[in-house]
Amino acid sequence: MKKKLLYIAPHRPGRSPGQRFRFEQFMEYLEQRGFEITYTYVLSQWDDRIFYQKGYYLLKLFIGFKGLIIRVRDWFRASEYDVILVYREAHFIGSTFFEKRFAKSKATLVFDFDDAIWLNDTSQGNSNLQWLKKPEKAGKIIAMADLVIAGNQYLADYARLFSDKVLIIPTTIDTAYHQPLPKPSTAPICIGWTGSSTTIKHFQEALPILIKLKEKYNSHVTFKVIVDVDMEWPDLGVKSTRWNAATEIDELNTIDIGIMPLPDDPWSKGKCGFKGIQYMALEKPAVLSPVGVNLDIITDGVNGFLAVDETEWIDKLTQLIESEELRLKIGKAGRQTIVTGYSLDSQKKVLADALEKIIGSNS
Helix, strand or coil: CCEEEEEEEEECCCCCHHHHHHCHHHHHHHHHCCEEEEEEEEECHHHHHHHCCCCCHHHHHHHHHHHHHHHHHHHHHHHHCCEEEEECCCCCCCCCHHHHHHHHCCCEEEEEECCCCCCCCCCHHHHHHHHHCCCCHHHHHHHHCCEEEECCHHHHHHHCCCCCCEEECCCCECCCCCCCCCCCCCCCEEEEEECCCCCHHHHHHCHHHHHHHHHHHHHHEEEEEEECCCCEECCCCEECEECCCCCHHHHHCCCCEEEECCCCCHHHHCCCCHHHHHHHHCCCCEEECCCCCHHHHCCECCCEEECCCHHHHHHHHHHHHHCHHHHHHHHHHHHHHHHHHCEHHHHHHHHHHHHHHHHHHHC
């Protein structure tokens, strides 16, 4: 008999990296295991164009109301499902109304999160509306869930303040899709960063370091920034490359070294290291800030590098720029780390088994 699963998410399929890598890539395997999946979201492509811009408050009110209608429909059909999997929250307002209704339905409630969502981290476009979010609701949702899936140990430690039914499943990547491609050895060394408009501020923190490397190596080093906004950095001589799902692997394969600078703050400690995981899966040696899960992923000097301050960043990037042998060695060790512990194949059975077990225990 099919096991019916209702997936509750903010964004449409293919839009959110979190949804893509924490659930969407698992769907084929879950269906093979007998799950029948219904995917429901509140923000359409049109909504996206409005929702993350400043202003447009009446349109945002309409978007929010439309989202409430969608969630009311989900509430009314909740008991038709064996399991309801909520990613981050059912609706972006500060209420747990819908999660409570899902918990009281005949379905098993599973909650999945991959950021420190109990902290108030609001997009620039909605900074005036941050009073609506009430991030403390995360603990309330965790407490009412039959199972909580956290993306790393830091998040799991928070979840265990409210529940003893916590499972860690790291953010994973499909290593069959993320395949390294060779690059001409005569090309300049390219240092790359990939992310979104919400994390570009972290790349900006590395600018003084990258400018010094540019001054030292001139045309022997280039830079690539893959992001969903148009920007440029004249001091580096680079314009951003627009992120595109169809070309993301080809674009990432043009870099030689991947970087992930992060501030050492509570929000960053909740990050699941996805940039580093992408670089490593493609055999690109990664240099990461030693924050949060990065300390679990990277063994410094073995499968990547950790850099605390400007001196360490310049030293470790210099080593990689000047040694092709080191780049190849670190790159191959990095990919093996991802295949073993952070790949789709390494975690898909864990997720399916956990969902089946919680359904069985509640039936």
